[in-house]
Amino acid sequence: TGAEVKSGTTNVSITCTISGVTMEPNVTWKQGTTDISTNTDYTVGNVTLTDNTAEAVLTVKQANITDTPYTCLVTSAEWAKTDDPHTVDLNVYEITAIADITTATALDKLITCTVTGLTNAGSFAWKKGSDVEIVSSEAYLEIGSDTSVISNEQKSVLKIKSAGFGTLTSATTTFTCEFTSGEEASSPKGEVT
Numbered sequence: 001t002g003a004e005v006k007s008g009t010t011n012v013s014i015t016c017t018i019s020g021v022t023m024e025p026n027v028t029w030k031q032g033t034t035d036i037s038t039n040t041d042y043t044v045g046n047v048t049l050t051d052n053t054a055e056a057v058l059t060v061k062q063a064n065i066t067d068t069p070y071t072c073l074v075t076s077a078e079w080a081k082t083d084d085p086h087t088v089d090l091n092v093y094e095i096t097a098i099a100d101i102t103t104a105t106a107l108d109k110l111i112t113c114t115v116t117g118l119t120n121a122g123s124f125a126w127k128k129g130s131d132v133e134i135v136s137s138e139a140y141l142e143i144g145s146d147t148s149v150i151s152n153e154q155k156s157v158l159k160i161k162s163a164g165f166g167t168l169t170s171a172t173t174t175f176t177c178e179f180t181s182g183e184e185a186s187s188p189k190g191e192v193t
Helices: 162-167
Strands: 003-006 011-019 026-031 042-044 048-050 053-061 068-076 081-100 109-116 123-128 132-134 141-145 153-160 175-180 190-192
Touching: 003 011, 011 026, 011 068, 011 081, 026 053, 053 068, 081 175, 109 175, 123 141, 123 153, 153 175
Parallel strands: 003 081
Antiparallel strands: 011 053, 026 068, 042 053, 048 053, 068 081, 081 109, 109 153, 123 132, 123 175, 141 153, 175 190
16 A cells, blocks of 8 residues: 655655465565665564455655655465565655735635645645634635646635635634545645645
């Protein structure tokens, strides 16, 4: 199972899953043609076997978190296979917010949250103040989000309507765009304020 994570993430775990086995296989990890099983920039976990499924976990440390396919080579006496390759992808995305905020109060203001480097669409959530999620369009806030990835990019826009400027206080003037990757269910959320 691969991962899609925000740039700057410190440690990321990816998993090589081998189904239909009753005996623990041997797993070796490679990046390209280089064996990384003993490289200190990675942590190789023990192979676990549960309900005829073996899992080998590789933890990638921050210096190596880039868009990279890793290969787990599976050797299984049960399957009579040696170095059977399985690709596990690590994808990294960037998230930025650009606000169109000026001193004039007669116009609506837009904050655009852009996520780049995607392979699959994810989902957005907007928060205001102390992590209060904006669940739907409010009297002075309106959310619009792309539901698809175009050129490896997905966007969400928060519109602050001019009529609502008077309702903003220091506790509600901070808005956070939160993005959850659609690539892998276990991928962590990325956010920008």
